[in-house]
Amino acid sequence: MKPILALTALLLLTGCGAAGNWGWYVINPNTTQGANNIKFLLNGFGATILLSLIAAGMSMVIGLMVALPGMSSNRWVRLPSRIYIEFVRAIPLLPMLFWVFYGLPVVLKSMGISVSIDAFWGAIITLAISDSAFTAEIYRSGIQSINKGQTEAAKTVGLNYRQTMRYVILPQAIKRILPPLANQFIYIVKMSAFASVIGMQELTRRANELVVTEYRPLEIYTLLIFEYLVLVLAISFFVRWLERKMGSDESR
Amino acid sequence: MAQGGPAIEISGLNKWYGDYHALKDIDLQVEHGERIVICGPSGSGKSTLIRCVNSLEAHNSGSITVDGIAMKDAASVDSIRSEVGMVFQQFNLFPHLTILQNLTLGPIKARGLSKADADARAMQYLERVRIPDQAHKKPAALSGGQQQRVAIARSLCMEPKIMLFDEPTSALDPEMISEVLDVIVDLAEDGMTMIVVTHEMGFARKAADRMIFMDHGEIIESGVPDQFFNAPKSARTKQFLSQILQH
Numbered sequence: 001m002k003p004i005l006a007l008t009a010l011l012l013l014t015g016c017g018a019a020g021n022w023g024w025y026v027i028n029p030n031t032t033q034g035a036n037n038i039k040f041l042l043n044g045f046g047a048t049i050l051l052s053l054i055a056a057g058m059s060m061v062i063g064l065m066v067a068l069p070g071m072s073s074n075r076w077v078r079l080p081s082r083i084y085i086e087f088v089r090a091i092p093l094l095p096m097l098f099w100v101f102y103g104l105p106v107v108l109k110s111m112g113i114s115v116s117i118d119a120f121w122g123a124i125i126t127l128a129i130s131d132s133a134f135t136a137e138i139y140r141s142g143i144q145s146i147n148k149g150q151t152e153a154a155k156t157v158g159l160n161y162r163q164t165m166r167y168v169i170l171p172q173a174i175k176r177i178l179p180p181l182a183n184q185f186i187y188i189v190k191m192s193a194f195a196s197v198i199g200m201q202e203l204t205r206r207a208n209e210l211v212v213t214e215y216r217p218l219e220i221y222t223l224l225i226f227e228y229l230v231l232v233l234a235i236s237f238f239v240r241w242l243e244r245k246m247g248s249d250e251s252r
Numbered sequence: 253m254a255q256g257g258p259a260i261e262i263s264g265l266n267k268w269y270g271d272y273h274a275l276k277d278i279d280l281q282v283e284h285g286e287r288i289v290i291c292g293p294s295g296s297g298k299s300t301l302i303r304c305v306n307s308l309e310a311h312n313s314g315s316i317t318v319d320g321i322a323m324k325d326a327a328s329v330d331s332i333r334s335e336v337g338m339v340f341q342q343f344n345l346f347p348h349l350t351i352l353q354n355l356t357l358g359p360i361k362a363r364g365l366s367k368a369d370a371d372a373r374a375m376q377y378l379e380r381v382r383i384p385d386q387a388h389k390k391p392a393a394l395s396g397g398q399q400q401r402v403a404i405a406r407s408l409c410m411e412p413k414i415m416l417f418d419e420p421t422s423a424l425d426p427e428m429i430s431e432v433l434d435v436i437v438d439l440a441e442d443g444m445t446m447i448v449v450t451h452e453m454g455f456a457r458k459a460a461d462r463m464i465f466m467d468h469g470e471i472i473e474s475g476v477p478d479q480f481f482n483a484p485k486s487a488r489t490k491q492f493l494s495q496i497l498q499h
Contacts, residue, residue: 156306159358172347
């Protein structure tokens with residue numbers, strides 16, 4: 001937490017030194033206006049967190065479903081997973097977001113399925129799919145890093161493929177997968193900012209809206225950056241704790 | 253199952269790795285209760301041969317019948333694997349599980365035993381390999397010799413009729429070799445059918461009913477230990493034995 005305090009202090013000091021350039025009043029908690037503004041901005045946390053969590057959860061499930069056939073010895077089983085990964089990985093997030101939000105309902109409608117995709121689910125679907133290509137590769141590298149002898153030993157004690165994965169391979173792979181997966185989650189949290197462009201009321205959207213009415217972009221975007229910083233640091237600490245908890249008992 | 257027939261019957265077995273002919277027209281018959289030791293230089297196909305018996309390697313042609321079950325589809329492979337235990341050079345214990353969990357995973361998940369029954373069975377076999385006091389440790393806390401004995405106990409927990417040993421002492425420090433071989437000799441004396449790939453010739457003289465020498469994917473010579481060691485017929489066997497027995 002020390003670097004944050006130092007940074008905050010620095011920013012506040014520059015604010016004091018060059019009065020006139022800074023207008024911290026827009027987010028001064030001691031005034032009604034400032035307090036309301038802060039409340040408005042902080043209320044975006046819920047949406048950003050929920051969006052990221054659901055998208056990350058979906059990405060982890062889709063990623064595993066893509067990764068497992070991707071490791072088959074049969075190339076025809078492997079192929080669709082390879083195509084999915086290469087294709088999805090090549091699409092930038094923002095165009096995919098537009099396509100899902102504006103295009104997908106039209107496609108679905110032409111197929112006789114009439115669903116409207118709101119900003120929340122549009123963002124989640126896009127983030128989950130776009131991220132799943134990366135999660136799939138993380139799973140693959142983690143699973144393939146487990147010695148082949150483990151699978152062979154599992155076969156000789158009668159375990160089938162599903163049991164081998166569940167009881168032998170994945171519990172070992174998860175420790176190696178966790179750090180890059182956490183990295184990927186942080187990436188999702190940050191990429192969720194793109195949801196603002198289709199009108200999702202998360203952190204960035206709220207900051208944008210406030211900037212339009214208050215016209216103090218410097219202060220509001222500064223606070224926005226700190227909001228993400230706090231979120232990401234909290235995730236980092238949680239993952240560290242999880243790694244310690246999971247990694248500590250291998251040699252006992 | 254088929255009481256009269258042999259434990260393992262292999263005929264015309266061929267295995268290719270790309271262009272490399274790893275096993276050439278292997279014929280081998282193993283009787284119930286027979287103890288076979290396979291030796292040969294590295295790359296001779298001895299490990300590949302026993303790995304074909306429980307289908308860890310797929311063969312290209314020829315037939316394998318284990319305890320009356322012909323290997324043809326996935327279901328027959330499953331039945332064969334349930335008859336055959338295997339011990340690996342690198343132990344291949346599950347590092348994230350305790351010794352006891354290593355032993356009970358197969359019986360509980362694949363055989364549907366209750367945890368209590370599986371635990372009791374596991375403890376019985378841990379007694380047999382003389383390390384019951386290590387049951388609640390993780391594999392990494394054990395010595396190599398202990399780990400290999402756990403691996404043997406893990407196989408025995410599946411109550412196989414046939415045991416395959418793939419260089420079980422090659423990854424061990426010299427002082428731990430005998431504790432593992434003693435356990436295998438014990439098993440042999442109890443009448444377990446086994447194929448052991450090893451370079452431990454002292455063990456082979458003591459435990460084997462039949463010796464097999466392989467080179468370049470072929471069975472060069474096969475015979476009872478006495479004749480095999482004292483009067484080998486093939487020049488290549490002679491040369492190999494003189495190389496590994498000269499110390």
